[in-house]
Amino acid sequence: MDRTKVRGLFMMELTGHAPTVAICFAAMAFGGYVSSFLEYASYTAAAVSAEALPGLVPSVILVIMALMPAVFVALGMYALVSASSESLKYEIGVYYSQGIDGYAVIDAWTTLYGWIPTLGYGLGLVIYFGSTPAAFVQLQAVLADVASGLILVAGLPTFILIPRKLYDILDTSPYALVRSAD
């Protein structure tokens, strides 16, 4: 497909969805900040309770607590996409009538609701560790693991749940019917 057309499509989508994308980005940045705060707090709690509490189960619970903000945010984003499904169905019909393939639109939406919010999540991590030198120093040895683990956990639901919902919207839109008739 024509690259200019795809770029134009992305810019048009970015402008049209700017408020929703901004909400997702802000929420994900907040989620990243809260996640890193909890990671630090649970790391400290684990260090305190390590002597009192041997065993795997408490560690697993602490990890779950630290990862929950990412799950909260992915759930909220799923609901945002779900609430926009009517307008997305309309959009995909209009784009298809202009010769743009539905999967190119899905790629644009995945960027808007997947990559951009995940960048926001990373920004939240950076803001927390940048503004809390004590946490940075204490977690320095494991910081790369912590950050990559958190981003992975935030990214997985984002890149599985959201595209699944988007493909569901694509399949239930009139676009699927027209395409099957072609």
Add this chain to the structure above:
Amino acid sequence: MRRPRPLDAVSIVFAGFIFLVLLSQLSAHVLGQAVLSYQPKGSAALTQVQNISVILAVSAAALGLAFGGAVLLITKKRLTLEIDVYRANGLPATSALRLMLNYHPVRPLEWLVGAAAVAAVADSVFGLDAMIPLYLAACFGALLLGWVVFLTFSMFGRRGFEEGRGRVG
């Protein structure tokens, strides 16, 4: 098959966030019990775990309200169109409000009541004494009903459709 309604998406946020807040409180409760059983004097660790749990629950509740509000804002256009149809047909504001309340918030409220009931049962079974999920459920309910009431009356406060049934003023 039942046709999806604009406010259905908010049901996921309502039920999901209440369950996740409950789960975080349960995790902290289990961890706290384990700390106490291994070391009855491990109060420093216990306090820390409880603090984390409260922070997690409160921040999750704030996130839930933010997302719930965002979903309601997204559905504004569709709801206002519907209210406009009621206005154009000459219905008074109270009748339109009754129709809106009978039709739109039903499913989200069902999910909300279900999640709140599960939270209340878990509260009593596990002895959590955790009111945050229940307060969150009350806030979600108020947000949803408040939004529908606000939209209906703000649309009826606008100019237009004054000439009566089916005529644009």
